[in-house]
Amino acid sequence: MASNSFGTLFRITTWGESHGAAIGVVIDGCPAGLALSAADIQKKLDLRRPGNHAHTSERAEKDDVHLLSGVFEGTTTGAPISLLIRNHDTDKGSYEATRELFPPSSPKLTWLEKYGVFDYFGSGRASARETASRVAAGAIASKIIEEAGIKIVAYLHGVGHFGTASMPTENTVLTPSFCLNNDDEAAIGKILDEIEREQDSIGGAVGIWAFGVPPGLGDPVYEKIQSKLASGMMSIPGARAFEWGDGVAVSFMKGSDHNDRLQYRDGKMTPLTNHSGGAFGGITNEKPLRMKVHFKPTASIGKPQEACTRAGHIVAYSPEAPRRHDRSIALRAPPVCEAMCALVLADSLLLSRSSKIAFPSSLESAMKE
Amino acid sequence: MASNSFGTLFRITTWGESHGAAIGVVIDGCPAGLALSAADIQKKLDLRRPGNHAHTSERAEKDDVHLLSGVFEGTTTGAPISLLIRNHDTDKGSYEATRELFPPSSPKLTWLEKYGVFDYFGSGRASARETASRVAAGAIASKIIEEAGIKIVAYLHGVGHFGTASMPTENTVLTPSFCLNNDDEAAIGKILDEIEREQDSIGGAVGIWAFGVPPGLGDPVYEKIQSKLASGMMSIPGARAFEWGDGVAVSFMKGSDHNDRLQYRDGKMTPLTNHSGGAFGGITNEKPLRMKVHFKPTASIGKPQEACTRAGHIVAYSPEAPRRHDRSIALRAPPVCEAMCALVLADSLLLSRSSKIAFPSSLESAMKE
Amino acid sequence: MASNSFGTLFRITTWGESHGAAIGVVIDGCPAGLALSAADIQKKLDLRRPGNHAHTSERAEKDDVHLLSGVFEGTTTGAPISLLIRNHDTDKGSYEATRELFPPSSPKLTWLEKYGVFDYFGSGRASARETASRVAAGAIASKIIEEAGIKIVAYLHGVGHFGTASMPTENTVLTPSFCLNNDDEAAIGKILDEIEREQDSIGGAVGIWAFGVPPGLGDPVYEKIQSKLASGMMSIPGARAFEWGDGVAVSFMKGSDHNDRLQYRDGKMTPLTNHSGGAFGGITNEKPLRMKVHFKPTASIGKPQEACTRAGHIVAYSPEAPRRHDRSIALRAPPVCEAMCALVLADSLLLSRSSKIAFPSSLESAMKE
């Protein structure tokens, strides 16, 4: 059903379960001539790694990526690129006990209904471990969009009732936990300490901005740039809302406030404000793209809950220590959101090459130098 | 680029401009054996019509649908269904004056950049008139999902600072302006009267619930049910945010509050609450689907604004009367949201037939009776 | 199931039945900036028309094409192009009698099995009338590939035991019945006269050459240029074999005979011979593309045959005069084969724009002037 693929021309297919031999991704449609090494990908993967953050899973995943195809003498060839990451921390024994248990909000229920079988070791394919494959593929997409001058900043906007008052610029350097500044990091740390004490989890939001996006990306009607980004972001485990431009606040706004007036500057027309999030009619307008994704709190918490057994009995349920789950899904989501954004933009750049009979247009020339 | 198509197995392709001869849609992949008449489609189209609502466009579109193919003696044949709606109210003269103008937030800017040409009569293909084709195709999707016992309620949740305190049930009968009850309609009417006086426009939100959805719809990873719905909803002109389940509020919630506990009832396991919006791991769990879409205020307002000419001059801009635009995009959006939801669910129902080697499973039997 | 669509970036979707109100096609992904009028399409459609050839159907179809969308002031806009052709000669009465009959080789059998319903008026969607939509869409594809300097010659290679000894060049002007020269036309006419006397039908073959094809079209592995052409040609009603390059004769050849040696001429490498049909490894090599498609004899013949009734009785079967079928499917197939070739090449040209990070390459520049 191709439900493990994403993208049209720059198209990825991910595979692998949490506790299988390996996970991986095949990237089909990467143009030839891009300088690419395993190190380019490893660098992005390392940002996603758990275990190096105070409030994330202690699972010691060492995600070494293997670049198996599609690159010849340091350059992409146009052939599919296969990336493989072996699973190491895969003690299956610890899961035996939960085989018959259905914890709250568990995909085990729906997958069993749909497929009749469920890999219960770390939730198998339903595990967020799949997002490592997205980050690996996103690293390649990032190299493509960098050639066009695009820079993405994906940051931890907030958790619980804290949301940052700052905004990124294209020169933003994030803190180690993906915050815009140290004050935000401290404020969020405080909330997480409290959640930690309660052995609970908390929701949070990620902000994503893309700077330097050339005009003309996205297609009208069903492939609007925000429609593709919404699809990608909402496919990240735990995502529950997608805001584009002014987001949910538009419900409260008047047209006279929301409208982005145009002006003529430096020989071309450009919007004065950016309530629209960087696109008019679904096509980019040179302003930064800006969006927000909200993540639900992690379902696995230390605090005692109830689970249901296959036989229908309600039993006390409290996943054992050491913690293998994050206090907030949002904590590790920024690199995943960045990857999804890069994948959509790389695909859109390639698709945009077909919009006109004649070219190069400004769009194409963005990728030529 | 197939950017005018939506869906995988039940796949629609829309075409047509605001002021061309006609608009239409081809539905490919509709299963054979469905009773279908033009009247089934007309009924849904009439709900979308402007001009019969106090605060919507006065444009007198009479949307008569022509069913040109795919039906034989009252039954679908498996062949593509072509629907055509002629455009009538297409006075092109009134647009000549604005040919050189770039109003605020106008797709003319981005389309010209992307394509080098723009049909400025009523914004051509960028017009929301395209949504009539969605509603027509959605009417057929609706007939399919009704066979599986699904009922969608898409209602006007609110405009401006008003949001309804009510929730729909599967027996909800909407008011003529798609509100859940008369009090909501009155409250919203008051806000719109005020906006009307100001010659401004206002944002608003649409709520969509789907009742009776069988378990097992949606696919893991990139085709999660909420990911497909987000893609569809965010492709509606003016959509700026998509909330699934508890939506943006999940950012503030703790795991112990958000988790949906399971229980064993009537011989099967089912969630006790529905914070997750009707799906676990991207696959439906038998609870109602619930989501919200936020729409920005209409860009075209009577209140004077500034536009930019092609030559770069700023000029006063105030679209002439009679009004051809709605006070709020949200007012006419419910039937469009319903259509997008029906399209996603019909496609998901067909896709779900391939999830197992053996069948019929409960999923398939849902469509058998 | 999208089974009525063809192409990836330049994608067509056809619809309509033989005796419905109309047939048509939607073209999605046509680049903006192409000069296009209904006359461009009509010209190609007129070549396919039956009734103006001695041995083709006497059905007087007048195929007037209506261009409903996607063109603004004579230029494509990037929006979908909708073409509609009304059906005129649709006397349904003449088919009533055959409702219960299953003639030899009839799709009625398989469609009823698959769909449970069959539009028996002129075989509904199973009619070769659908190929008019292909020709209409192909006319637009032709305009695109002409911009890249490509010229297609699709000719009647032979019928029965006659096959032409000539080969086309890019300056070939075909006879009215698509033959390479008058001698071929006379030889074929003689065979058809004989078949006419017998009230039988006869098979035949169409040759298709494409001149001026830039190097680099087609993709390795599953989208080889010959693989896409084979798929397109074998989807034409009655096609039974596809030969590429030396075709079935390769079975008898030795490597030393079949190999195309390379030489350096005019500053670039180019093959000396063209046994490979214009592509190495599935990608075009600047030599002309050459292929052949074989068509079975028309199933409907005047000569008495046997049909089976729904009740299982064998009855004499002889379709009434005036003849509504061609003596040979191959007679009217050349414009359809040309259209399928143009569709594949236009799509491949657009896809080739994504093969490299940097461009314009020679491929793209082919379409720039």
Added chain:
Amino acid sequence: MASNSFGTLFRITTWGESHGAAIGVVIDGCPAGLALSAADIQKKLDLRRPGNHAHTSERAEKDDVHLLSGVFEGTTTGAPISLLIRNHDTDKGSYEATRELFPPSSPKLTWLEKYGVFDYFGSGRASARETASRVAAGAIASKIIEEAGIKIVAYLHGVGHFGTASMPTENTVLTPSFCLNNDDEAAIGKILDEIEREQDSIGGAVGIWAFGVPPGLGDPVYEKIQSKLASGMMSIPGARAFEWGDGVAVSFMKGSDHNDRLQYRDGKMTPLTNHSGGAFGGITNEKPLRMKVHFKPTASIGKPQEACTRAGHIVAYSPEAPRRHDRSIALRAPPVCEAMCALVLADSLLLSRSSKIAFPSSLESAMKE
């Protein structure tokens, strides 16, 4: 560009180069509940292995398949299945000398033009080694179609001027070199001995029959069963012609000879003959599918030829011993043709589940027991 993928619902994506670390394939859309082990796949792969046939490459590939995902406790889960085969016999040194050479019919020419880079070690991605991935994926498709009662026989029809006079049945047991009987094997061996002496290569043809195919597979118009098979077969390296049913011979036939009369037998209508190859109107009719694929002679021969250097000089060219290429591509093609046929049929079986609103129909019930 997804050009390394094949199939719609049962969709494969292959990757890997001849002399890279590994090759592999990801299968997305395999239904859950299928018993599957690595041994099932290894069995089919072993049939394709070179080196165990007198006239095939002496390259000692040991193709051990690793099943990395998608199977849980011996059963498919609906998640993507990742298969990996390491490359062993990858002495890159032997290729250095040919880096600057362009042998006859070489994809190096076209790939360099298209991509600007070419992996010249064993022709990289252009190598027929990719077909091992097809065979591996085809093994899974085979298990699916076997559940529906389908059996494929893919055999060596002939090489050079020898073509078998026999036809397969569903009980046919092939000889070790895929011949229908020992006499054919002897006749073909004699031809190959002669070719061996000449240090040349020879073309050949593969016949493929599928028995027990349920009615209703394939879709009208662009997804006719023969159209999909043609696309798959013509994507196999070296394929030059595809014949369906009576193939090229239809050009010489009359309608009265080619028509398949229907009869009523055992309570249902069924064709008396099978000139049509097992389908009417592109949809299967319960008769065996039958087709033939013609392969050109191997381009790499021992006999001295000429090659062109990058600088444009013509030099003598004769690939060194030991032979790494087959005397005839057709010799090892039968398992690859079988795989492509299985892939198309498995995909078509799943797609056919969506043809009707109501089911199970006879199609679906074919897979139920």
